[in-house]
Amino acid sequence: MITLDNIHKAFGPNKVLQGVDLTIPKGESMVIIGGSGTGKSVTLKCILGLIQPDEGTITVDGQNAAKGDREAFLTRFGMLFQGGALFDSLPVWQNVSFRLLRGALKRPKSEAREIAIEKLRRVGLKPEVADLFPSELSGGMQKRVGLARAIAADPEIIFFDEPTTGLDPIMAGVINDLIREIVTEMGATAMTITHDMSSVRAIADHVAMLHDGRVQWTGPIAGLDTADDAHVQQFIHGRATGPIAAIR
Numbered sequence: 001m002i003t004l005d006n007i008h009k010a011f012g013p014n015k016v017l018q019g020v021d022l023t024i025p026k027g028e029s030m031v032i033i034g035g036s037g038t039g040k041s042v043t044l045k046c047i048l049g050l051i052q053p054d055e056g057t058i059t060v061d062g063q064n065a066a067k068g069d070r071e072a073f074l075t076r077f078g079m080l081f082q083g084g085a086l087f088d089s090l091p092v093w094q095n096v097s098f099r100l101l102r103g104a105l106k107r108p109k110s111e112a113r114e115i116a117i118e119k120l121r122r123v124g125l126k127p128e129v130a131d132l133f134p135s136e137l138s139g140g141m142q143k144r145v146g147l148a149r150a151i152a153a154d155p156e157i158i159f160f161d162e163p164t165t166g167l168d169p170i171m172a173g174v175i176n177d178l179i180r181e182i183v184t185e186m187g188a189t190a191m192t193i194t195h196d197m198s199s200v201r202a203i204a205d206h207v208a209m210l211h212d213g214r215v216q217w218t219g220p221i222a223g224l225d226t227a228d229d230a231h232v233q234q235f236i237h238g239r240a241t242g243p244i245a246a247i248r
């Protein structure tokens with residue numbers, strides 16, 4: 001379980017988070033929505049301990065995110081970065097098993113390669129892809145490789161940052177479905193940041209909407225369409241007018 005309790009974070013005069021309270025139960029998939037610049041990425045970075053909140057506490061299964069052994073803490077997370085963030089100079093299998101080739105999770109090279117091939121298969125890629133370089137892959141394949149990397153070390157918690165950005169709607173649907181399946185079969189706790197309402201509907205058990213530095217609305221996905229909140233309604237219907245200013 002991940003809990004954020006009264007998280008505040010400002011950059012100079014820019015008060016980004018102003019008391020975020022959020023709970024992500026173990027094994028559940030939480031999707032964070034909100035307009036550009038509302039602090040979704042900052043929230044994620046705070047959980048990972050990459051940014052220190054000015055105020056408030058974040059715990060992951062009771063462990064304070066800001067204290068203790070950083071490397072051990074980070075081994076519990078898998079992450080699918082926006083844009084894939086693959087290393088162009090490494091073949092696909094070394095991208096997938098990046099964390100298994102160094103540091104606390106280091107395995108023998110042959111074992112790391114086997115795990116990479118198994119994870120590639122899980123995301124629908126053939127073993128032959130293992131020896132290609134990222135530049136030889138389509139955007140959809142790169143996204144699958146990023147997903148294989150996120151699950152390579154069997155993490156308890158997986159973060160998905162804009163998982164469908166840059167994909168056509170059909171490929172976005174494929175990636176959304178894969179994410180949902182994998183999260184369910186791994187029993188992982190998942191947190192996704194997205195603007196893509198198709199991702200929200202495919203991936204979320206729960207949704208939280210950030211606005212003005214706080215959680216404006218949170219609830220189960222089944223309650224999103226009927227949410228009695230003008231911000232949520234404006235966002236999910238993509239209306240230019242409403243309580244969320246369209247000029248940002």
Ligand SMILES: Nc1ncnc2c1ncn2[C@@H]1O[C@H](COP(=O)(O)OP(=O)(O)OP(=O)(O)O)[C@@H](O)[C@H]1O
Nearest residue numbers: 011014016034035036037038039040041042043195
């Ligand atoms: N390291 C930083 N230093 C200064 N300001 C920052 C830093 N990181 C983020 N910000 C500011 O915090 C605000 C929130 O940024 P964040 O990237 O979290 O937004 P977001 O909700 O993820 O937006 P988007 O949907 O466009 O990706 C922005 O105003 C941004 O400029």
